[in-house]
Each structure stands twice: as C-alpha cells, then as structure tokens.
Amino acid sequence: MKTILVTGGAGFIGSNFVRHVKGAHPDYSIINLDKLTYAGNLENLKSLEGESGYTFIKGDICDRGLVDEIFKKYSIDTVVNFAAESHVDRSILGPEEFIRTNIMGTFVLLEAARRYWQTGSNDTATSKNLFVHVSTDEVYGSLGEEGLFTEETPYAPNSPYSASKASSDHLARAYFKTYGLPTITTNCSNNYGPYQFPEKLIPLMIINALNEKPLPVYGDGKNVRDWIYVEDHCSAIDSVVHSGKSGEVYNIGGGNEWQNTAIVRLICELVESKLGLPAGDRKRLIEFVKDRPGHDRRYAMDSSKIKKELGWAPRHTFRQGIEKTVDWYLDNRNWWERILSGEYMEYYKKQYEER
Ligand code: NAD
Ligand code: DAU
DSSP, X not given: OOEEEEEXXXXXXXXXXXXXXXXXXXXXXXXXXXXXXXXXXXXXXXXXXXXXXXXXXXXXXXXXXXXXHHHHHHTOOEEEEOOSOOOHHHHHHOOHHHIIIIIIIHHHHHHHHHHHHTOSTTOOOXXXXXXXXXXXGXXXXXXXXXXXXXXXXXXXXXXXXXXXXXXXXXXXXXXXXXXXXXXXXXXXXXXXXXXXXTTSHHHHHHHHHHTTOOEEEETTSOOEEEEEEHHHHHHHHHHHHHHOOTTOEEEEXXXXXXXXXXXXXXXXXXXXXXXXXXXXTTGGGEEEEOOOTTOOOBOOBOOHHHHHHHOOOOOOOHHHHHHHHHHHHHHTHHHHHHHHHTGGGGHHXXXXXXX
C-alpha cells in the first residue's frame, strides 16, 4: 500500500501511468496534481472518475503552499514527477514557461519532499519514500550515425526544453547527494500511443492523414528517434518505483530507431489500408518544410542497465505499437476532435466546478 503523488497525471504519459497503477496496484492511493495546461485533459482519465483511491487536484507544482498541503494532508510517500512543459517546438517559440514549470516546479516538489520526509540532519525518510523524476533522452544532446546514450553520457541539451529538463535532473541528483533525499531519475526516449496530444509527430500525422491534411516533415526527414510504446514506459517506471535504487539514473528506450520519413510513410500506409484507400493516396500529402532550429539528428538509448538490474523489457515492437496507435486514433475520433475544436478544455468545469 502506497500513497503516490503523480504530477502531470492528466497529460499523455501521466494519464497512461495513472491507469497502469490503478490496474497493477489497486490498493494504492493515487493523488493526481495537474495544472491542466493546454496539454492536460481530464477526458484522458474518464474511466477513473469516482473510483476510490484516486483523487484529482487541479493545481500548479510551482505553488509551494498547495504542494506542502498535499504532502501533509495525504501523507505522500512516493512522488512520480511527470508535470512539465513537454513540446520542443513550443520551447523554441516561448521558453519561459519551460523554465518556470520544469525547473522551479521540480525544485518546489523536491523541497516539499525534503521537508516532509525530513531528510538531512534529522533523517526520517522511510523505505517507502521515493521521488521519481521522469526525464528525457534529449538531455544527452544529439548522436551521429553510431552509438547509444548510456547513463554516463555527458549532458549536452540543445533546446530550451531539454536544457530545462537537464536542469531539473541536476536538482534531483543534488537533493540525493546533499540531503539524502531518495531520488531516482529516469531518462526515456520518444513515447507514442493512446492519448498523445496531437502536436507531437505521430498523433499529428495520423490525424492529418485521416483528415486529408498536409503532413509536414521537418528538414530532410532523416532525423532518427528511438520510439517506445507508452505502456512500456509506464511499466518501466513501475519497476523503478518498486525496485529502483535511490540516487540512480535509469535509461529507458524502446530499441526502435526510425527515421521520421519512414514513420510518416508507414502511418500513411496503415491509414490507406484501414480506410480502404488506394496505395499512395495519403503519402501524396507529405511536405518537406523548414527545419526545426537546433534539430537533434539522432537519439538512441542503451537500456541495458534497467533490463539487467530491474528485469524490465519493452513488450512492443514499433510495428505492433504503431498499428495499435493508429487503431486507437481511428476508434477515438471524438477524443481528438474535441481537442481540435478546443471543447476538451470545458470538461473540467463541467465535471468539477459546476457540480
Ligand atoms: P504532456 O505535455 O502530455 O503532459 C504534461 C502534463 O503536465 C499536462 O497534463 C499538464 O497540464 C501538466 N502540467 C504542465 N505544467 C504544470 C504545472 N506547472 N503544474 C502541474 N501540472 C502541470 O507531457 P508528456 O508527453 O506526457 O510527458 C510527461 C513527462 O515525461 C514530461 O516530464 C516529459 O519531459 C517526460 N518525457 C516525455 C517523453 C515523450 O516522448 N512524450 C519522453 C521522455 C520523457
Ligand atoms: O526524446 C524524448 C522527447 O520526445 C520528449 O522528451 C519530448 O517531451 C517529446 O516531445 C519528444 O520530443 P521530439 O522533439 O523528439 O518529438 P516530436 O514529436 O516533436 O518530434 C519527433 C520528430 O519529428 C522530430 O525529429 C521532429 C519531427 N517532426 C515533428 C513534428 C511535430 C516533424 O518532422 N514534423 C512535425 O510536424
């Protein structure tokens, strides 16, 4: 039995993780703290509404008073910190919110955990106490044609987003070294799957292909990402929560390196076949557009540490995961149409404020 504070639990990975924990550990109590930015959507968690052992709190991780109150009121013993501004293109257009949420917000959470668990001079942290900070492979920078990121790869973030995540990773490390706060950082590769906001490559391409809209590929389209199905990332974090060692870093990757153009073509083929369209009907929508500034060329993760030490392994190949994902977006049109129209933002008011 644990009481877990999940931050950012209304976002893409956070909502999948909340559902994962509910299924895998029904006796756990989950507190979901989320500000409901444009990326937070309570419709991602409709199935949990009213369930015992699940509490949603609308709020900001930068709000010290609120975070302190949550630690005290709910006797939080484990934190899984997903809350962040997560989209690289938005960080290029406006970095400030990334610095605030990703760095200051993580700092506020670490401080609250330190105070509440009283690590330091009067150490009362129990074996249940753990602060899992969820981070990204982007902190390591960009790879050439060869090689993989390991936990020892030096940090070299290239976007305001990755620089803010790198900074928060350093804070988590420093709180372990200085105060003995039991922190673990996980660095994961590109996630995809159900409930991903349609600004990211895969859902954007699926939805545009379904809607017969242009498919904008940045630069030459040869940038490589290492894709992981979101459920595999959630099971990795579950392993870290239960068997991870404080002060450690774990790299998590799907072992699925794909060039962007190859992914977009595959999505087109799947949409064409599922809609019964002639071959090539959606591929003609591909457009090569201006490159992203500072666009990292290649990411690829060495996940051997988490596999060896915690016995975790991803269950999905990219082909399995992408087919499930295309099916999910086909079966859940209403979910993404409400995002495109902006209606999803009204859901919180209806469910929580107007009752
Ligand atoms: P997302 O953008 O879908 O969700 C982020 C969530 O955080 C949203 O629900 C949003 O409302 C909430 N949030 C934002 N600012 C907040 C604040 N100040 N206080 C409280 N809540 C706030 O992001 P995601 O893709 O689910 O990513 C989750 C985490 O995983 C992030 O920390 C991200 O850096 C990390 N990550 C993501 C990926 C990926 O491929 N998506 C890969 C590796 C790591
Ligand atoms: O690697 C982990 C990271 O993956 C996470 O930390 C980030 O939160 C997450 O957003 C993601 O970052 P990327 O920048 O890799 O993901 P995105 O989906 O934005 O882009 C994936 C690749 O596709 C990248 O090379 C840019 C390219 N792209 C993206 C978009 C949105 C396009 O070519 N066209 C597009 O329209």
